[in-house]
Amino acid sequence: MGEQLFITGDGGLRDLWREAFPSARGARPADKLDERETGLVWLLVPPGKAAARLVAPIRRRIGSRPLIILADEPGEEDALAALGAGASGYCNAHAASEVLLQVATVVENGGLWVGQRLLQRLLAGTARLAPPPVAEGGAWSVSLTEREREVAIAVAQGASNKEIARQLDITERTIKAHVGAILEKLGVRDRLQLSLIVNGIEVGR
Amino acid sequence: MGEQLFITGDGGLRDLWREAFPSARGARPADKLDERETGLVWLLVPPGKAAARLVAPIRRRIGSRPLIILADEPGEEDALAALGAGASGYCNAHAASEVLLQVATVVENGGLWVGQRLLQRLLAGTARLAPPPVAEGGAWSVSLTEREREVAIAVAQGASNKEIARQLDITERTIKAHVGAILEKLGVRDRLQLSLIVNGIEVGR
DNA sequence: CCGCCTACTGTACTGAAGTACAACCCGGAT
DNA sequence: ATCCGGGTTGTACTTCAGTACAGTAGGCGG
Incomplete structure (x- = not known):
């Protein structure tokens, strides 16, 4: 697993991310980036912000390094926009560390992390409700x-x-x-x- | 890397595939599948055939095992249709063994193997998401x-x-x-x- | 110790579901 | 005139679901 760079508003790292990637580094959006690094770049998108807007400026600076969006408040429209803007993945900022590792594996191998549901929605042009839960304890x-x-x-x-x-x-x-x-x-x-x-x-x- | 099952017209395996997955097995479309296996399933789609048509019947028999399409003559429309029909990946049947390994890694980790160009086209074409769910006429x-x-x-x-x-x-x-x-x-x-x-x-x- | 419950397994059977292969009728398009 | 798709039905077959009957084993309260 290569180097992981997390871009957040204050350059801080969350515990879950450290858990998944002990050697991860944090940075602020305006920080200068090391040109020689090659790993994944994760971008935290705070609530209320549109991911796509934040993607373009970052993308220009990181070149070909894959960019993954971490959304505090994930939304399908937002995900679409972000992927359209050149992101390689979009996932919940509070996802478990195992999930983050999976996302990293997929993206490092040139894949895109797109939820099946999202893709289906794109392809079919029809959507389905969030899984009406199996009523536990009914x-x-x-x-x-x-x-x-x-x-x-x-x-x-x-x-x-x-x-x-x-x-x-x-x-x-x-x-x-x-x-x-x-x-x-x-x-x-x-x-x-x-x-x-x-x-x-x-x-x- | 789990077991790899290649479904081809005659159950044969190509050299490139063997190179990528030495332990791969071949099967014909109608062959009985071992219920206990859990790895990836690759489906060869010969020239002139629509992948989507071949996907549905296979999907039913393999349950939750991820399905990857190997297209002899890849096409974007065909790829879209196949992914819409439930495939987890779509790649050129003559892809290099390293590529196949990457695809396998991505899919085994729950990702979808979708080309960047394909996704871009998707986003460009169907810019808008379908309206939210529907109860009737789904x-x-x-x-x-x-x-x-x-x-x-x-x-x-x-x-x-x-x-x-x-x-x-x-x-x-x-x-x-x-x-x-x-x-x-x-x-x-x-x-x-x-x-x-x-x-x-x-x-x- | 002895029921009683829960979990688990076996053999054997019946019936429903689903598949394979084929056929016929009809209306609309070529 | 011909082709094609939708709807219909038939026979024969395989597989799966569910039931009947039976048995083993562990835990727990009386």
Whole structure:
């Protein structure tokens, strides 16, 4: 992993960033940059600021070094604008250190860090709502054991018995047992109806 | 680096690919896939073929494994369509082995391999984002015929094929035909995943 | 110690879902 | 006249989901 340079308003580094990149350095937007460095450049965009506006001036000064936007308040429009302005990645400024490492890996290898959802939206010209959460702890879960809850959620997300078995590292047979018990307790016919209940979509039966 | 699976017309591997991934395996499109494998899947798209058409059927069988398109005759339109259909990367089938390794690294870390030029074009062309989500007539419905839409909605509400058949007053066999066509068009595995999409839940991938 | 519950697994079966291959009808476009 | 796409249906097949019946094992309260 190359050198990481973080550009923030005051040149300070956040703990999460240090955690991901112990050797990271900080700089202020106006600071002179070392021409010889080659690593990634991260740019913090404070709340209320448009990332794209900040990108252009920085880009001119860093040359070909990849630029990644760290947004305090990420937005899809903002991300688009920033990528259009030449950024190589756009992610939440509060992202976990593992995520930052991933982003760095991707960008260092010449990739772009673009969320799948964002790309889909671009391509399709149609958008989808943020994932309506799987209602954890909804009414449906009260009669289920902990293990059954796990299975129910996996089923509701579209996983097959075999996939759930791998995920929980037990046999498919046991998953069937759990699913059977869940259907019984909730009084539904099959896994699809179970998924509707877990996802909070009450449809007449 | 995880296992690499190359899907080609004849299941053969090219030298360049072997060079990049000595342990790579080849398979034909119709071959059964080992459920336990988890690495990347590469799909060779021969000249004259539309990548997007080939993506959907493969995607359904590989579940959440990232899919990368290897195009013998790359085209930007084709790339867009493929990425829209759920591919995680699109590159020249004759790319050097170092490039392939980079692509693999990027995708394995959850990135998308999109050329900078391609993204620029995307942003230039579709400058505006589609309006926020929609409850009715979502993106899923655009590629479906009227009859297929009816069936998709019924499926999404938890109806069985037999019930839908009664409801539309046609045979269960025809419902199966429609459901099959819908799954194919939307690139999903089964009716539960279809219901997630229709209900705007979009979890996997 | 003894039920009782939870988790887990096995064999075997039924039925639903989905696929493969094929065919027919009809209306609109070439 | 011909081609094509949508809708419809058929037979036959494979795979998956779910159920029936049965059994092992650990924890916990009476």
